[in-house]
Amino acid sequence: MTHRILIIxxxxxxxxxANHLVTKLYPEIRSGKVQVTMLSNSPWHYYKPAFMYVAFNSFFRDELRRPQRGLLRPEIDFQVEDVEGFDFTSNQVRCKSGRSFGYDHLVxxxxxxxxxxxxxxxxEGGDHFYQHGPARQLADKLSKIEKGRIFVTVSFPKTPNVPHQCGIAPIETTLMLDDMLRKRGVRDKVEIVYTYPVVSQLLRNCLFLxxxxxxxxxxIFDQRGIKFQRGFTLDRVDPGAKVAYSAEGKEENFDILMATxxxxAVQAVRDSGISEAADDEGWLPTDHESMKVLGLENVYVLGDTVD
Ligand SMILES: Cc1cc2nc3c(=O)[nH]c(=O)nc-3n(C[C@H](O)[C@H](O)[C@H](O)COP(=O)(O)OP(=O)(O)OC[C@H]3O[C@@H](n4cnc5c(N)ncnc54)[C@H](O)[C@@H]3O)c2cc1C
Structure with missing residues (x-):
């Protein structure tokens, strides 16, 4: 019987x-003993870090994506499917198309x-650069602002010790912002304020994790005239009044709120019933040595879905 490895x-x-598995298991795959299948809900592979540059108009969509099929070794069976459910007892995943896929090992x-x-x-009131659409919207605002205040906030997940997405991005983009506004000749009329929340994983009241x-x-910030505040944990935003409120009781006005x-986790993972993460965030309980989902011998989890 063929051993089925299914990657979502x-x-x-x-x-x-997927590519490493084919390299390592090539003889078994050639002889039909092992099959590697990948399901993804998009025919495109996006290079996500470049969304940051989209916000500064220095990267465009076709430069940062490739057809997913073209990035995979030919032995991999790639199918565009949106997975909506997992059945870990019968080793099946369910897709929105109505199809189901069985597996012996799942990633x-x-x-x-x-x-x-x-x-x-x-x-409603904030902007971000962690997806293509929002990054384009932010680019539009950043290329037009002539004067005012850009307020930078960072929010951590509620699950202890899970970082925010791409640790360094808020700092990188704050410095890119300074650079861009100087090039546009409006830096002296636009105030930049960088903030960081009270709790950042193991540290407290810092500017980074x-x-x-x-x-x-x-x-670095002083040299560029960038203001900074420790201990601003974003609690709510009034989009009409353009005010950001912190859990510590501060109120800060903004013209652009550049937020992390x-x-x-994605809906299918949040609905899987095996996450123990706070606030329905959905991170899967992971053995950090083997990357196995705790309690499931044949299921592995990688990247941004681990706890
Ligand atoms: C602006 C930005 C800057 C970054 N900068 C850095 C950096 O400098 N260095 C660094 O190491 N990391 C950086 N990262 C983080 C890095 O991009 C992620 O850690 C990495 O992409 C995570 O890989 P992943 O495979 O877990 O998830 P992803 O790369 O997000 O891939 C998830 C895949 O799953 C598919 N999918 C989702 N839901 C389903 C479903 N229900 N069914 C089927 N398929 C589904 C998606 O289409 C996608 O193909 C950055 C991220 C961003 C957004």
Whole structure:
């Protein structure tokens, strides 16, 4: 009987794993003993870090995506399917198309999704650069602002010790913002305020989640006239009045709110019934040595879906 390895998600984790498996198991795949199948809900592979550059008009959609099929070794059976449910007892995944796929080993690599709606008013009043559409919208605002205040916030997931998406992105984009506004000749009329929440994984009241970076940041920001505040945990936003409120009781006005929003796992994973994460965030309980989902011998989880 053929041993079926099923990989869900054609992002970085799924693509690397599928190609590595074919390299390692090539003789078994050639002889039909093993089959590798990938299901992904998009025919495209997006290079997600480049969304950041989209917000600064220096990267465009066709430069940052490739057809997923073209990134996979030919031995991999790739199918565009939106997975909506997992049955870990009968080793099956269910797709929105009505099809089901069985497996002997399952790899879940469905990433995470920005969820600004988890903070009152943030979806309506804020902007972000973690997906293509929102990054384009932010690019439009950044290329037009002539004067005012750009307020930068970062929100961590509620599950302890899970970081926000791409650790360094808020700092990188704050510096890119400074650069862009200087090039546009409006930097002296636009105030930039970078903030970080009280709790950042193991640190408290810092400017970043790693100590070394925290220590150098004030000098870097001072050199560029970027203001900064520790201990601003975004609690809610009034989109009409353009005010951001912190859990610590501060109120800050803005013209553009450039936020790193909360994140969560995709719906199918949140509905899987095996997550123990706080606030229905959906991260899967992971053995960090083997990447197995705890309690399931034949299921692995990678990348942004781990806890
Ligand atoms: C702006 C930005 C900057 C970043 N910068 C960096 C950086 O500098 N360095 C770094 O290491 N990381 C960076 N990252 C993070 C990095 O992109 C992610 O950690 C990485 O993409 C995670 O890989 P993944 O396979 O877990 O998920 P993803 O790459 O997100 O892939 C998930 C895949 O699953 C598919 N999928 C989702 N739901 C379903 C479903 N229900 N059914 C079928 N398929 C589904 C999606 O279509 C996608 O193909 C950045 C991210 C962003 C957004």
């Amino acid at each position: 998600g054609g992002g970085i984790g799924g693509t690397m794993t 879940i690599s469905t990433g995470c999704i920005p969820s600004p709606e988890r903070i009152e008013g943030l979806k 790693q100590k070394d970076t925290c220590e150098v940041l004030p000098t 929003p909360p994140i969560c």
